[in-house]
Amino acid sequence: MSVILTNQSYGKSQVCLSYVTRRDGIHDFIQITVDVALEGDFHAAYLEGDNSNVVPTDTVKNTVYAIARIHGVESIESFAQHLAKHFCKTYPQVDSTTVSISQTLWTRVCRDGASHDHAFVGGSNERNTCRVVATNDSLLMHSGLLGLQVLKTTESGFVGFSKDQYTTLAETTDRIFATTITADWPCGDPTLDWTQIRDTVRGCLLDIFSNRYSPSVQKTLHEMAEAVLEECPQIDEIALKMPNQHHIPADIAKLGLENNNDIFVPSPEPFGVISATIRRVA
Incomplete structure (x- = not known):
């Protein structure tokens, strides 16, 4: 039997880094988790056990902290670019480096309208994300967010859907969403301020979710994407994924009680999954 090595990559995952920037008594804090994947001339390690071209993953981990020392961590996008470029420029055997970063969000403590200089509050599952794929002569970047948990108690419905002998779902014009x-989203120009652009994207998503009636998750998703592309000329395409996390009216009629659309059972699973990619048309 003969076999062929069709593709390969390796790297380091879940490298955790916290970074403090101090400016005249005002501290900024960022906490990130970094994944690095290397592709290139590493075939001998797989085929012959020859590790001479292999950059140890421990070195990859150490490099994350070294690049933070050298360049700082102004944003996850700028840091990912510095890190990806380093591996491509430093090691001739590396053809491509992929750096993926997830940022844990911390916000300043505020009291009486004043922001604290060095105290922060966390607790949200929301994350900022970015991914950079770099070679010696190219760089592609995506930015994004995940874990943005939202809910509204009305202005949502679902009617007119396909029905057959297995359908039990009742139509409704007033439900929890x-x-x-x-x-x-892809970043056409990696040098732009993608932190600010992400804030604008997030605002668009929340505005459409909060202020428009939703006849379906699909329609709301599309309207969100349209709003982002309208507001952010720097973005030509956005992919959205929105699970439908059900809150089902509790059946309390058997208790001799009436449910006035105010008592629900959260149903974490199973759940519907809705996703789409929407692109600007020139």
């Missing part, structure tokens, strides 16, 4: 949004 809950989802956790994942968004991802």
Whole structure:
């Protein structure tokens, strides 16, 4: 029997880094988790046990902290670019480096309208994300967010859907709509301020979710994407994923009680999954 090695990559995952920037007594804090994947001339390690071209994954981990020391961590996008470029420029055997970063969100403590200089509050599952794929002569970047959990108690319905002998779902024009949004978009110009652009994207998503009636998750998803592309000329395409996280009216009629559309059972699973990619048309 003969076999062929069709593709290969390796790297380091879940490298955790916290970074403090101090400016005249004002501290900024960022916490990130970094994945690095290397592709290139590593075939001998797989085929012959020859590790001479292999950059140890421990070195990859150490490099994350070294690049933070050298370049700082102004944003996850800028840091991912510095890190990916380093591996391509430093090691001739590396053809491509993929750096994926997830940022844990911390916000300043505020009291009486004033932001604290160095105290922060966390607790949200929301994350900022980015992914950079670099070679010696190219760089592609995506930004995004995940874990943006939203819910509204009305202004949502679902009617007119296909029915057959297995359908038990009742139509409704007034239901709880809950989802956790994942968004991802390519960054045409990696040098732009994608932190600010992400804030604008997030605002668009929340505005449409909150202020428009939702006849379906699909329609709301599309309207969100349209709003982002309208507001952000720097973005030509956005992918959204929105699970339908059900809150089912509790059956309390058997208790001799009436449910006035105010008592629900959260149903974490199973759940519907709705996703789409929407692109700007020139």
